[in-house]
Amino acid sequence: MANEILTSTSSPQTGLDEQTAVVDFQGVSIAFDQKTVLDDISFTVARGETRIILGPAGGGKSVLMKLANGLLRPSSGTIRIFGEEINHMPERDLFKLRAKIGMVFQESALFDSLSVEDNVAYRLHEEHVSEAEAHERVVEALKFVELEQAIQKFPSELSGGMRRRVSIARAIISKPDLILYDSPTGGLDPITSTTIVELVMKQRDVSHTTSLMITHRLQDAFTLAMNRFDPETGKMRPIPDGGVDESTKFLVLNEGKIVFDGTTLELVQTQDPWLRDYLS
Amino acid sequence: MPFVSPEDFAKQKVAAVQDYSTLSWQAVTAIFSRPRYWADIYTQMDSIGVGSMPIIVLTGFFTGCVLALQSATSLKAFGAISMTGNLVALSMVKELGPVLTGLMVSGRNAAGMASEIGSMRVTEQIDAMRALGTDPVRKLVTPRLYATIFMLFFLTIVADAVGIAGGALVSVALLGLNASSYFHASYRALEYADVVQGLTKPLFSAFIIATVGCYFGMNTKGGTQGVGRSTTQAVVISSVFIIIVDFIVSRAMIGIFGR
Numbered sequence: 001m002a003n004e005i006l007t008s009t010s011s012p013q014t015g016l017d018e019q020t021a022v023v024d025f026q027g028v029s030i031a032f033d034q035k036t037v038l039d040d041i042s043f044t045v046a047r048g049e050t051r052i053i054l055g056p057a058g059g060g061k062s063v064l065m066k067l068a069n070g071l072l073r074p075s076s077g078t079i080r081i082f083g084e085e086i087n088h089m090p091e092r093d094l095f096k097l098r099a100k101i102g103m104v105f106q107e108s109a110l111f112d113s114l115s116v117e118d119n120v121a122y123r124l125h126e127e128h129v130s131e132a133e134a135h136e137r138v139v140e141a142l143k144f145v146e147l148e149q150a151i152q153k154f155p156s157e158l159s160g161g162m163r164r165r166v167s168i169a170r171a172i173i174s175k176p177d178l179i180l181y182d183s184p185t186g187g188l189d190p191i192t193s194t195t196i197v198e199l200v201m202k203q204r205d206v207s208h209t210t211s212l213m214i215t216h217r218l219q220d221a222f223t224l225a226m227n228r229f230d231p232e233t234g235k236m237r238p239i240p241d242g243g244v245d246e247s248t249k250f251l252v253l254n255e256g257k258i259v260f261d262g263t264t265l266e267l268v269q270t271q272d273p274w275l276r277d278y279l280s
Numbered sequence: 281m282p283f284v285s286p287e288d289f290a291k292q293k294v295a296a297v298q299d300y301s302t303l304s305w306q307a308v309t310a311i312f313s314r315p316r317y318w319a320d321i322y323t324q325m326d327s328i329g330v331g332s333m334p335i336i337v338l339t340g341f342f343t344g345c346v347l348a349l350q351s352a353t354s355l356k357a358f359g360a361i362s363m364t365g366n367l368v369a370l371s372m373v374k375e376l377g378p379v380l381t382g383l384m385v386s387g388r389n390a391a392g393m394a395s396e397i398g399s400m401r402v403t404e405q406i407d408a409m410r411a412l413g414t415d416p417v418r419k420l421v422t423p424r425l426y427a428t429i430f431m432l433f434f435l436t437i438v439a440d441a442v443g444i445a446g447g448a449l450v451s452v453a454l455l456g457l458n459a460s461s462y463f464h465a466s467y468r469a470l471e472y473a474d475v476v477q478g479l480t481k482p483l484f485s486a487f488i489i490a491t492v493g494c495y496f497g498m499n500t501k502g503g504t505q506g507v508g509r510s511t512t513q514a515v516v517i518s519s520v521f522i523i524i525v526d527f528i529v530s531r532a533m534i535g536i537f538g539r
Contacts, residue, residue, distance in 0.1 A: 071407050095413045109408035111400075123412050126315075170412075 020083045022047050022178055022210040023068055028077030030063060037063050039256045041077070048208045048247055050200075052221045055253035056278070061214045062106060064253070065182045068212060069103055070094040082177065099123075102171030102179040106186055106214075108163040110155040110170070116142070117151045120169045127174075141169040145199055161192035168199055172209075179203065181213040185220050197223050198236050204247065205229040218279065224248055225264040252278070303498065304491045307421040320423035328389050328424075329431030333438070335384050340439030343376055344368055344446030352455050364457060365465035368447030373470055373478040375530075377440035382485030382522040385432055387515055390493035393424055394514035397497025398507040406498070416498070425490040432486035433479065440478065473537030481529050485522045492518040 021044035028041040038060040045051045053061050066072040067079060070086045079086050081097060089097070110119050117138050118125070124134040142148040145165040155163055164184055171179055181200060185193035197220045203209050205228055215221050225248045227236040239245065244264040252260035252267075252275060260267060260275055270276060284292075310316075347368050355361045397420055400406050409416050444466055451457040496510040496517075 066407070069411055071410055091415065095410075095415065098411055098413045101411070103408070103411040105404050105408055105411075107404060109404035111405055111408070112403075122414075126412065126414055 020047075021045060021080070022049075022082060023051075023212065024078075024080040024083075025064075025067075026078045026080075028067065028074045028079055030060075030067065030072065030074045037256050038067070038074075038253075041253075041256075041258055043251055043258065043261050045210060045212060047210055050204045050211045050213065050224065050245075050248045051251055052224060052248065053212060053214045053251045053253065054216075054218070054221060054278075055259075057216065059253040060256045061253055062182055065103075065180050065212060065214060069098060069101055069180055099127075099174065100177045102174065102176035104164070104167045104171050104179070104181045104184050106183045108155070108160075108167040110163055110166060112155045114154075115151075116147075116153050116155070116158070116166050119155065119166060120173055122170065123174050137173055138169075141173040142166075144172065144202075145169045159192075161188050161195065164188065164192075164196055165199065168196070168203075172203060175207075177210060179209055179211040181211060183214045183216060185215055185217055190219075193217060193220055194223065198229065200224060201227060201236050202229045204245075206231060208247070221250070222264075225250075254278075299499070300491065300495050303417065303421065303495050304487075306417045307425045307491065307494070310415070310418040310422040311426060315418065317419055317423050320419065321427050324423045324427035325431050327392075328385070328427050329435060332385050332388055332431070332435055335388065336381055336435045336439050337442050339380055339384050340372070340377065340442040341446040343380055343439075344372060344443030344448075345450045347371055347376070347443070348447035348450040349454065352451075361455065362457065362461060363465060364451050364455065365444075365447065365462035366469035368451075369444055369466035369469045370474060372443035372447070373440050374474050375478075375526075377443055378436050378478050378481035378485065379522065379526050381432065381436045381439045382482060382489065382526075383519055385428070385435065386485070386489045386518045386522060389428065390489045390514045390518040391511045393490065393493030394497040394500070395507055395511045397421075397494055398500030398510040401498060401500040402503055402506060421490070421494040421498070424494055425487070428486040428490040429483055432482040432489070436479065436482040471539065473533070473539050476537070477530065477533040480533065481526055484525045484529055488521045488525060489518050492521065 023043075023045035025044070026042050028038060029036060030038045041064065043051075053064065055061055063072060067074055068081065070081075070089065074087060077087075082100065084097065086094065086097065111122065114122070117135070120138045120141055121129075121134045124137060129137075138151065139148055142151055145168050147162060147165050147169065150158060150162060150166070155166070158166065168184065184196050184200065188196065200211070200213060201224055204211065204224075213224070223236075225244050226242070227238050228245060229235075230237045246263075249263055250260060250267045251258060254274065259272065260270065267275075267279070270279075348364050351367045352361055352364055355363055355367070397406070400409075400420075406416050406420075409419065444463075447466075448459060448462050451462045452459045493514045496514040500506045500510040502509070
């Protein structure tokens, strides 16, 4: 039931045709205190695509994610989300646009004074959804991340992995058309990381939601690229014959520049010395 | 610590004033359009108003007590000890009530606002709020601003009242004055202009407390150390501003009412 409701392939609320890129960066640069963090970044993410963003720490990945959500404004270049240019969009209009975007923050960013239920239902409360409906949807979202028993708890009572799962539940409760995962497995142990990757995969394969995911763990990235979620067993399974998921692509950043933009196969076959060194 | 050129320093200060002004304007005007967070306003009223009551009562009461005690010595020299009520009432209502209430609430609430919002800032909760489609100024700053303005007004009245009561206690118990004549002198001493002056000041103080506290909270950088720095700056700057603005308002009121 929870899976059906949360992961049903919702009709696009964006009014976009299939050809329009959900995320479109063209020549985007941003600098803080005269230090360039991202330099001339151009890439697109198509509908239903999962784009994994890799790169060394401090390469501007999180900044790129915040630019995609309009939390930061670029110094130059153009960013289009769902076909709408957001560079100069007033904050009030950005709030409406963000209703179609879910975001999982690096450190979860749960509201520590609110319970898990109120955290997950935050957006629903803002939209004045009735208490009964909000509760029902929160339970469904928490079932999706297998954390329904924690509904009454507060963030301080949860482990790092549980907080990350609550953050995912909060991001998906409004069935967004785009999900931004900022290092959802960062700082977690390998087993918990795999649980989180499985949830990302579940969202990808069952609802086909467009997403951007930052990760520092190559293992997580390749798990996502080489496995599929099996709704019957509720577990991920390797794609037969060493195949890769066609909807999963990679973007590699280094020192604020794109060093790779392509498919999984192109990445593993790359001849770029820096990239080979990074992947090894 | 890196050297900052005078030009950059000046630019930073001007930019900070600009950011503060913008934040204040947004916080003030947000109440005139939807969504309005009434529940947050009531919560803040409880936290700022009811929560500050004990310190305001204690501060006001003992200020009134010490004012009566100290002034009695000077008044006695002129044979005017019966004017103690007059002096306590005027001092409390025009000056000490509003200023001390402002300073106490500043120490308690400007610090609280800066640390609470600052912690949210450094843990990305403010960004999460924006990502979830909520304007943090509307949700966090506006309720604190209006709750402080509303509650500080009444807290000042409470401080004035208990201050006069404290003065009465000392006058009767230690100075041997008649309670009735003390209150009569207090009542006769106050004029409309004095009350208006005393109740105008908390409106300005409250604006300073809320906007300065929230400004430093919203601009916190540098983890837990940054939160501590913001909290200290919020208290220091709001306290200094309260005293400066108190002088300006006093001068303006004297200009308007002639006393």
